[in-house]
Amino acid sequence: MARRVILALAALAAAFVAAGVLTHAAQAAGIGALDMRPDGHGGQIYTVPVQLLLILTGLVFVPAILLTMTAFTRIIIVLSLLRQALGLTQTPPNQVLIGLALFLTMFVMGPVFTKIGHDSLQPLLDNQISAIAAAERAEAPLRQFMVKQTRREDLGLFLKLAGGKTYPSVQDVPFRVLVPAFVTSELKTGFQIGFMIFLPFLVIDIVVAAVMMSLGMMLLSPISVSLPLKLALFVLVNGWTLVIGSLAEGFVH
Numbered sequence: 001m002a003r004r005v006i007l008a009l010a011a012l013a014a015a016f017v018a019a020g021v022l023t024h025a026a027q028a029a030g031i032g033a034l035d036m037r038p039d040g041h042g043g044q045i046y047t048v049p050v051q052l053l054l055i056l057t058g059l060v061f062v063p064a065i066l067l068t069m070t071a072f073t074r075i076i077i078v079l080s081l082l083r084q085a086l087g088l089t090q091t092p093p094n095q096v097l098i099g100l101a102l103f104l105t106m107f108v109m110g111p112v113f114t115k116i117g118h119d120s121l122q123p124l125l126d127n128q129i130s131a132i133a134a135a136e137r138a139e140a141p142l143r144q145f146m147v148k149q150t151r152r153e154d155l156g157l158f159l160k161l162a163g164g165k166t167y168p169s170v171q172d173v174p175f176r177v178l179v180p181a182f183v184t185s186e187l188k189t190g191f192q193i194g195f196m197i198f199l200p201f202l203v204i205d206i207v208v209a210a211v212m213m214s215l216g217m218m219l220l221s222p223i224s225v226s227l228p229l230k231l232a233l234f235v236l237v238n239g240w241t242l243v244i245g246s247l248a249e250g251f252v253h
Helices: 002-029 048-068 072-086 094-108 110-125 131-149 152-161 175-214 222-236 239-252
Strands: 036-038 044-046
Touching: 048 072, 048 175, 072 094, 072 175, 072 222, 072 239, 094 110, 094 239, 110 131, 131 175, 152 175, 175 222, 175 239, 222 239
Parallel strands: none
Antiparallel strands: 036 044
16 A cells, blocks of 8 residues: 555656656747646646646546545445455455445445535636635535544544644644544444444354364364355345445444
8 A cells, every 4th residue: 555655656746747847848849738828817827738737647646535535445344344254255356346335435425526516626617716726615525524424532643643733623623634533433433343244244153163063074164054154144134235224324324
């Protein structure tokens, strides 16, 4: 994970350096495609090719935003622990779990994304506000969602690590403190849910192992007997609906 972050930051830095080099080279060569022009209000704006380059560079942060500022972390942890609790290593495949986690994240984050699109993205596309103002407007719904899911003790820990500075309200806490506190809370919640999911399947494994040992069936693996029982139990109680419904309700309430 750290290696991916370093590579992403390196790619971002390289893109910005490339954009600067291309812009200066274009100005020196008299090429207008990569030049800047006045915006009519005393400032300057980049032309379309440079804007596209900056937008594509900004997409580097999309996976980081998805992992650290949405419901994706908790959902994928619970689904992965559920697969392990069932005793399955490759079923469902990772692609299926990630796809389900992505669409469930979109469902849970739907109101947040709708508000961002209405208050931030649409005015920006209509040239009613600047990119900075759009980013500030987009921050408010994400902050509200993260604050609702963040534990006070986790937020207090990172406030202490950041120097112990106090803020008038939780809405004034900077993102550099709120985001790691939110991710820590999501990890803890995901493992708590995973523990509750593991318990009934663990009981089945223990009972099957004890029965087989008492019968002297040492050559037969307990997993080969407990796996069908766990799958049958999971199907009978409609396990997927229970897990997914509980995950979604956890974010709503």
